[in-house]
Amino acid sequence: MAVNTPQKPRETMEAVAVRFAGDSGDGMQMVGSLFTATSALMGNDLATLPDYPAEVRAPAGSLGGVSGFQVNFSSTDVYTPGDTVNVLVALNPAALKVNLRDLQKRGILIANSDTFNDNGLKLAQYTSNPLEDGSLADYQVQALPITRMTREAVAPTGLKGKDADRCKNFFALGLVYWLFDRDLQPTLDWLTQKFAKLPAVKEANERALKAGYYYGETAEMIQVQYTVQKARLPKGLYRKIGGNEAVALGMAVAAKRAGKTLFYGSYPITPASEILHELARLKNYGVVTFQAEDEIAAMCSVIGAAFGGAFAASGTSGPGLSLKTEALGLAVMLELPCVVVDVQRGGPSTGLPTKTEQGDLYQALFGRHGECPLPVLAPLSPSDCFHATYEAFQLAAKYMTPVIVLSDGYLANGAEPMRVPKVEELPAFDIRHPVDPTGFEPYARNADLARPWALPGTPGLAHRIGGLEKQDVTGDVSYDPENHERMCRLRAEKIAKVAESIPDQEVLGDGAGADLLVVSWGSAYGAVRTAFERARAQGLSVAHLPLRYLNPMPRNLKEIFPRYKKILVAECNLGQLRDVLQARYVRPMEGLNKIQGRPFAAAEVLAGIEKALRKA
Amino acid sequence: MAVNTPQKPRETMEAVAVRFAGDSGDGMQMVGSLFTATSALMGNDLATLPDYPAEVRAPAGSLGGVSGFQVNFSSTDVYTPGDTVNVLVALNPAALKVNLRDLQKRGILIANSDTFNDNGLKLAQYTSNPLEDGSLADYQVQALPITRMTREAVAPTGLKGKDADRCKNFFALGLVYWLFDRDLQPTLDWLTQKFAKLPAVKEANERALKAGYYYGETAEMIQVQYTVQKARLPKGLYRKIGGNEAVALGMAVAAKRAGKTLFYGSYPITPASEILHELARLKNYGVVTFQAEDEIAAMCSVIGAAFGGAFAASGTSGPGLSLKTEALGLAVMLELPCVVVDVQRGGPSTGLPTKTEQGDLYQALFGRHGECPLPVLAPLSPSDCFHATYEAFQLAAKYMTPVIVLSDGYLANGAEPMRVPKVEELPAFDIRHPVDPTGFEPYARNADLARPWALPGTPGLAHRIGGLEKQDVTGDVSYDPENHERMCRLRAEKIAKVAESIPDQEVLGDGAGADLLVVSWGSAYGAVRTAFERARAQGLSVAHLPLRYLNPMPRNLKEIFPRYKKILVAECNLGQLRDVLQARYVRPMEGLNKIQGRPFAAAEVLAGIEKALRKA
């Protein structure tokens, strides 16, 4: 469609963070996603983060029922959804109350004034109307009767009452589209497809969207339109991807690339369920999904499928990982390849199920009885969830071992553009299933110390494996004392050898040494990277080591650490990685810790960096 | 009964280790226990260790079917059952084959020559008869037709064939009694009681026992009788106690002392099942035992019982501890007192179910998702299992927390004399259940940071607890970011505060500093202590730190470690405590590790000490 070229002055911005906030029923996640998709298509780099309540539907208008979606889009690299936002859309008073603290001074607030009535204010626990009492003087407030304007806009479609009101998220979206000079077409296409069977709804939303856009263009209130240029992303095909989607894709692609069936056995749990949902949709790719009766069954089904020769995986979150403990131990003993993705959430116990945390590192590394090591990887960003999961299968198959991937709620729900790799770019799998019975031994080892992956059905290779200690080479049950020690050491050595298949650690900033090295792992990367770049821009002597391989660790770490005067380990827990690094490298380190169900803000990390340097 | 005073020369020995070995069906555990009981009654200090096969009944006469029982009795302190034995009783060739390597040069071998026939030798995989081929020249071999002599001895009772042969363990026992000048009376009393309803069997065993004794006295073959003097044990009442029995007693006594019901919810697993068996016998003490459908249910039942106000506990081994992971996390969140005893066995997975190991330290300390700390204790000896379990309940109730006690197969199956404490000597429990609704808050904390233990049924205190994060003080569900951080830190601080209730660490040997400090934890104490004393006797500069509190650790450790040039951490795993100490005290340590399903031998530790000092 053709939208008139806007007439108002334009300003160019490098990066903008917008947050849509409203009631759980207001469709904030939907418009947030559409805004993201449009920005991606328009060539921005971006990062997004939804934030929704733990209850499925908290009471309408209440503080507990506020749902938000934040998107940070930029003409330069983006590593986080932004600590604070430039624009806040608040569809009701509760949304304003909950989100205002994250709006920058002088930022734009778009509020639906229709909802700031007695009832709405009371539900949000306001004693006076913030739109009127002068308390918002620090912001550019645009208080608009969005509900009424939406009703008017959709009136021609015949939609009334609740149905009409439901379109107000599209009005707000249209307005924000105008503000940042975005193309309406992708959203119009989406509406056409989504509501193919409900033409009135389609038309109503279309009208609301355009009304919002035209309002921006026409009304006197908003004076400036902003432009965010295309990012200088490397050439190529891109797709927007969230962390859970990326995990699912990584699994499905790894299996396809290896010519294997993907078997995904799992039990729903927030925030990991989406991986199951995504994979269940991929049945035309031959993916087998199995919703087991619990996490124990899920993990055991993975073991069975791996024995059968499938690429087998499971996804879960903390409580589920705890339940998988015993079966993971069996997988270590059986030396069968499989991948377990733990999407960490606030713990311990049920904790904060919809919030993010990096609290399961101990559990992943040490949470099994006996000497029971396995590789652990932690992706750095939503799109890295794809690469890390793919790599987990590579390591699993090469070393015949279960591998844990530590994602978290922040990565899972966040999204960013990912360059779509060409098939040939993806590392190939070199999987050999023995077929020759001559000299076959189930626990003979190759140079990587991996045992053969012999599949049932292969003539002459029938063998039995189990959780009892095994005789080296033959795999027979053995109670021999020296053999037990040999096997424990062999299993440990094999996992240590995985280090040979992972790249040397890179350090951002001065690799030769600096006053401070900030270590992050997994998802803390984004905020730490942003903070590190700001610190460098301020001329501070700091480097950043974003750890991705938690076990084994890159071989060159032992050479890197001595180059830095001080080491600060930033993680969303109470210091788990710091302890592990101190144990391994016997060097005192400081911790920068946050455990609030939220990722670091870059500003918090920057403050931590400055403090550490001051103390130094 | 009167036994003639022996006529042969006597030699006095300070300590003797005897091992009875035979087929699983030969009753070795029984005569071993009887020998132990007699030695205890005669005032020796002692330590015992049974060793039986993983299969319930392996084929008779096979190497896999050998069952052994070792007892070390002494006139001085005993810390281990002995690395090697002075006397080996081998009732068949397989028993000889399996056990000979532990017999000291010039040690006494008593073999039942009747079983060294073609069939027996073949089953034991001997190609020639060791009793005849000169291969035993280094030992004092007493090859006797024990089967035939037993048959003759019991003939008057009318017992024949298998029934008669079954008495041969008592013949061997009688012979060993004579050798060490032991009193027959306790054993005769035991037979009278045990076979009250089977007078023929009682008489046959009595006859076999005496025949063995008289054979020693009379026969020409054995020339010397040995005496082991009473140990200089402190005055008092003593009982022989095994580790599992001691755990059961610790639980039952703690509950009785506190005026509480003991609730023990558990699922059978080797080597922990005996705790359940022991407690199930104590129903007249009001103990409630609940054999749950699995370990998850067991742990959950413990939580329910603790909420109800009982002293609640569970016992298990590695695979079961893994299954309890999730529920343990709930217990941490609920801040309810309970005790979990993990009787460690060879891992990972099913591993070596009947063998000992210290492989679950990681799991106990770190094996839960989220930030989920709890106190961990490890008893040092079988009798210390009583004290550690009692203390675990003290800490659990004082700090409102689950506590893990790390026993192991070695402690569980081993036995030693324990001084029976007087009731008044046992620390009292100061348990207060709130009754006043005024100002009651379920998550208010006292000076120890413990919350109140309010019991259902108390008028006006009705409250709800659960695994979701709680609002500080009120205990209401809270998704507040700062509150989550506060609660995570409070829980961690509370567990750290437990250090205020544990004694300072003692160091054996020179506390002011030495060339080497050997750290042990839990059951490694015995062998390390023995080795340490030998090393000191050799004039080596060495001290011993037997760690009993694994979390939190004694507060003075940080002052102790710097006093020693080198630290060697001895443990039956691949270095778990060493890593934990390095993480906490950031100081390089060496490991002395063994993971063979067997405890350290003192000689191995001594060699490790010598090596560490040479390298220093």
Place this chain on the structure above:
Amino acid sequence: MNSTAVPVNAGPAGKSDTPVRATTYKPGDYASGHDVRWCPWCGDYAVLSQVKKTLSTLGISPDQIVFVSGIGCSSRFPYYMGVYGIHGIHGRALAIATGLKLARRDLSVWVATGDGDCLSIGGNHLIHTLRRNMDLKIIMFNNRIYGLTKGQASPTSVVGQITASTPYGVIEPPFAPLALALGCQATFVARSLDLNPKHLEMVLDRAAVHQGAAFIEVYQTCRIFNDAAFEQLTDRALRDENLLMLEHGKPLRFGKNREKGIRLGANLQPEVVVIGENGVAEKDLLVHDEKAPNPNLAYILSQFHYPQFPEPMGVLRAVEAPTYDALVDKQIKDIQASKGEGDLASLLRGTDAWEVD
């Protein structure tokens, strides 16, 4: 500690069976006063209000009642009750409740659980609880979906159902939860519906007075993820054809004008018949007998599904049998009676102590 001390052994095991107080209570006495956070119109509200009503009739003080739950929308139940409560972990409510009841027979212990919580991850605890006949009142909210985790299939989702985890439809046959319970010889098995408050009240009242494991399946509508699940059973125009309201001692009749009935045909195959047609009379119908010592009729009924058969509502089975907690208590008392109650000194001493001096 913000309170004074009470005797340390408050509430040991082995108190008397059901605590009865002379006071009278109102449903509101059982409310916690916390905001209820289920979705508007969620079926859970109806159960909550009926439960409070039932409790108020029992004469049991809120302080003597404990609600235990697992995880799920329905498992938030304890937070909304003004009684003692544990919101446990997923699937484990029954195991927690078992430990509590074994330690404290004086309490009235109730369990709120969902179809996922109870039958998927918690299935093992359910069958063992029923086998043992633990004295627990178990309310299973069956909405045929995972509500809290946003709409995955549960073990009671029906074949073909489209859910987040089965975008192409469920392929597994669902459990018949009441049949499963009868497979464990459960002593009290019943079913009701969130939308029939009177009936729900009756069933809850019955469960409340049952001594032993009382298993109630409540058909509960999840408005957000499975709104139509029970339409055929609640729609005014259809429900009479699809529901079989059980009454002890009465013939099994249903239909708008109660003109239909259930007869047992050859091969123990139940049939729907119309009274007056083909010579069928009321006396040919099966007669409901919830107290039958054998669970055979209850089992036959537990497998009725519309449209073939009307779905039974009410008490399928209610028989008396010793409860596990009572047996545990009795065993201890018997042994104490025969051996004498053990004291601390003799416990410490054991049987084979010796004196060193």
Place this chain on the structure above:
Amino acid sequence: MNSTAVPVNAGPAGKSDTPVRATTYKPGDYASGHDVRWCPWCGDYAVLSQVKKTLSTLGISPDQIVFVSGIGCSSRFPYYMGVYGIHGIHGRALAIATGLKLARRDLSVWVATGDGDCLSIGGNHLIHTLRRNMDLKIIMFNNRIYGLTKGQASPTSVVGQITASTPYGVIEPPFAPLALALGCQATFVARSLDLNPKHLEMVLDRAAVHQGAAFIEVYQTCRIFNDAAFEQLTDRALRDENLLMLEHGKPLRFGKNREKGIRLGANLQPEVVVIGENGVAEKDLLVHDEKAPNPNLAYILSQFHYPQFPEPMGVLRAVEAPTYDALVDKQIKDIQASKGEGDLASLLRGTDAWEVD
């Protein structure tokens, strides 16, 4: 790796149902050659030898068979078979086997499990496996005790039984495992006895050809910890009075001279009757029908216990129904047929990709 490579996708999901080869096999072809380490005279030996016999008649090569087990004496079974095998963890055999079968429909997957393994810790996997009708052959060795851990009570131990964990006697009522299975609508439910090799062979043969979850309870004597458990059923003098040998289509008769029978009395209460006494004739007896679409007769039988009733031996139920693995396969194939088989490039690209240049 000590072997050459094969195509990486050997054995994907979705092969044909039951692999049949033209070769003939002997029981010995299914032996592993490892020393069998059960106690002398353990009932497990008899089952081992019958299983090998049954397998040899199926024409399935040992390479196409997998035995999965949990932990327990009976769970050592796979080690003694010359087929592929997994000795899993306690209680989880069915979950492991489920994953294997879903990944590899071409294999014949068997499960060996004990009464503790299957019904105590593993109960949840059992009920879900049966509900799903997974194509697995499940042999449950019921010795009414925990053998491997030296003699604790199991969920089939009988009331009063003295065990290591119940020195004063079991107080919990045991499961009736076949009733539990029928509570899950199991499609194949049978029982046999270690000491009746002929009968055991027949039951194993029947299970082997059943498509779907075949649940067999084998009464197996643990010589060491529960020697007398099945005396009344095996003793020559007693067994005819205590066993009801089922035959499809035949009236339910038993007794030394087959003079007794089972009749259905009032209230669906079965009764033991003597033919010829009180006017009872054979036509009054219940007739066994393992193929009845409803499980009602099977359920009634599943609750028979001596001395009140003779214990049924044989196939209680054997009905056809789609298996879960076949449905999974079919759903994938249907979707591939309608949507087209997805390729790697389109998977990577997704639906909303854009080009940056």
